[in-house]
Amino acid sequence: MFDLDSLVRPNIRVMKPYSSARDEFQGEARVMLDANENSLGSTGPAQFNRYPDPQQHAVKRVLAELKGVEPTHIFLGNGSDEAIDLLVRLTCTPGQDSILLLPPTYGMYEVAANLNDVGIERVPLTADFQLSPDIVAQVLASKAKLVFLCSPNNPTGNLLHAAAIEEILVGFSGLVVVDEAYADFAAAPSWTTRLAEFPNLVVLQTFSKAWGLAGLRLGMAFAAPDIVRYLNKIKPPYNISEATQQHALTALHNAPHFEQLREQLLQGRHWLAARLPSLAIVEEVFPSDANFLLVRFRPDATAVYDYLLGQGIVVRNRTTQPGCVGTLRLTVGTPAENEHLLAALAAYQD
Secondary structure, eight states: OOOHHHHSOHHHHHOOOOOOHHHHOOSOOSOOOSSOOOTTOOSSOGGGSSOOOTTOHHHHHHHHHHHTSOGGGEEEESHHHHHHHHHHHHHOOTTTOEEEEOSSOOTHHHHHHHHTTOEEEEOOOOTTSOOOHHHHHHHHHOOOSEEEEESSOTTTOOOOOHHHHHHHHHHOSSEEEEEOTTGGGSSSOOGGGGGGGOTTEEEEEESSSTTOOGGGOOEEEEEOHHHHHHHHHHSOTTOSOHHHHHHHHHHHTTHHHHHHHHHHHHHHHHHHHHHGGGSTTEEEEOOOSSSEEEEEESSOHHHHHHHHHHTTOOOEEOTTSTTOTTEEEEEOOOHHHHHHHHHHHHTOOO
């Protein structure tokens, strides 16, 4: 049986969270002299002289309707990276506990563990970047406090098998974090639709990819209300700025443009995936459920990477990642950028 309180660090269970002025009073008043703000105004836009809503109620209400969850299931962070860091801090005692990773995977999980002096257990994915029965068995046998499952996976682009994830959710004793940063590009339902079934499930999403708002730094975590309450307990008081909240609301009310961007990126992915295999230097194009393609080049991926840099094209060299020898990660660009990339690769001479 999953027991959240036993998983949380003892000092966090008993700590008293900081209570900000805007936690203690919410709403409007004629005279607001409680938060030591500058009541005269701002050197910039006038609306920013007051502290933002520390619980982002307006954004969560709209987001909850869009995602089909309750606002109490939503935590908002300064990018998904904040949620990753807070989840590690919440459950792992420094120098004592560990997290579980399935490489190749997103590098910030390891960074968060190292920053918090937390151990790392690694169970590599299969050669085709999947969860096998043996891998699932190793995960279930682990005493780690957290397991991070990136699906669609970064840097490989593929969804992990849903049945294997479900088996881990049922049998793993810690938190199961499914990172869905690229889920908007995948033809599969989000794990947010199954929060009620799994009290140990945390789903990460972001405004940085399909929403096109990487500069805002706004990430989402969806989980049981008890987990969200703990995350709110340990987050900085005003972790999401007023500007970010306003821009997020504007984006959420403009869902048709989101869908247009998503469809254009999917078309670009299909266009590149259909043409890259015909190039002599391309050995393999891996299937992708994201807005990028992992591509294995021959004879030397790093030489291709350096060549592209010389052509003014920046891609991501992933050849040092486990299981990714000889690969570059190519983000889907505009139609003109995709054509420029393909033409440059076609002209490459080793």
